[in-house]
Amino acid sequence: MNISLKVMVFIDKNKQIFTVNNNDVEEILFLLQEVYPQAKTALHYENTFELLLAVMLSAQTTDRQVNRITARLFPKIKAGPEAVLAMGEENLAKEIKGCGLYRQKSRQIIETCRILVEKYGGVVPGNFEALISLPGVGRKTANIILSTAFALPALAVDTHVMRVSRRLGLAQGKNAYAVEAELCRIVPPSCWADLHHRLIAHGRKYCRARRPFCHICPLAGKCRYYSEKNSRRLPGEEIPV
């Protein structure tokens, strides 16, 4: 594995200095690969357009709920963006009503479909700038589409990726953009897509936002958060969250 950076130096909120070197990164990537060899998106889709809609719908909505909605919606829009335009904003809003922010999403999806038809021949474009110019498509969504549908090197940072990579000590950025830049510096591009899916899987299974399961976590031995909390722990005391 070709990891270019030798050592990263971080200073945490307690002013403690810690470092992440190539060996740490390699071991974390290896452990994630061992634990989540097949990690992939939980969203159901059959083509790039459906993936785009599913990701747009997933903001503030669980993947399970999105899958319930798209199971009904996708058969009605097999013709792609034109079919969504024909359905219209009001009807689309009814179809996706189980999502958070469904009215805003309905408006953005209709506008996105209009641009796809008028500017891209009804096809989802495979480049970052074009994707983020679509209403409702931000950096994270664009990176998911590029890495998942186009197999291009892109690293999408969502709330799980951000939390888990910060706890593991792979990043310390305070926003998704900063964490993305840090991860892209220390992880080879060929690993970005898998890392995204594996960090999400780990965030859901062990490294939950509240009360992570550190005591049974397979990455505890390489985790900065665990090592810091454990070093301050009294005998018998749980790892604080």
Ligand code: SF4
């Ligand atoms: S040891 Fe705890 S904080 Fe670290 S990755 Fe595992 S669950 Fe997350």
